Amino acid sequence: EIVMTQSPATLSVSPGESATLSCRASQSVSSNLAWYQQKPGQAPRLLIHGAFTRATGLPDRFSGSGFGTEFTLTISSLQSEDFAIYYCQQYDNWLITFGQGTRLDIK
């Protein structure tokens, strides 16, 4: 099983600033990495796949980067609707695994 570790667990940022979320894989997953946003009481929403490809309609202030074992999700000019929990997910191995999530809070 590939273990996905996200950091930090909680990130407090002011609206208008940028946030950088990290995801590390226990072994290389190439670029087979997706990011999701989840708000309370809602299903996860796909943001990024292929490590950096934005989902249809996603604002370009969301950007993904990385390869192998280290990945980053950057959200610039944070809007009120961006404060949520973010999960990374690997799909390099058939046993799909997610990170434990990063909670993005309003500072």
Place this chain on the structure above:
Amino acid sequence: QVQLQESGPGLVKPSQTLSLTCTVSGGSISSGTYYWNWFRQPAGKGLEWIGRFFFSRGTNYSPSLESRVTISADTSRNQFSLNLSSVTAADTAVYFCARSIVAVPAGGWFDPWGPGTLVTVSS
């Protein structure tokens, strides 16, 4: 636009079988292009992949749940189902269904998702 919707009992007694259905609209589960997946998320915790169904190829399950899980499909109703046997309080969670892509490694990413349904295991 494909939409998924989970349905089933919100309360299940310990040792019984949890049964949920995901109804797909706007697309066919027998298209051969997509996997149809189940997940769960205990309150305040992360996401766990349970397993998936692929028309004509069958199913894959998470090893941690494989002994208790069955995923099946009713193509005439465009639905796929989850059965989880011998449930305990640890199986209390919000259960989601979602679609992923056959052509991508390991089925790829998940989109769209159903809204989820809360299942509580309690006597």
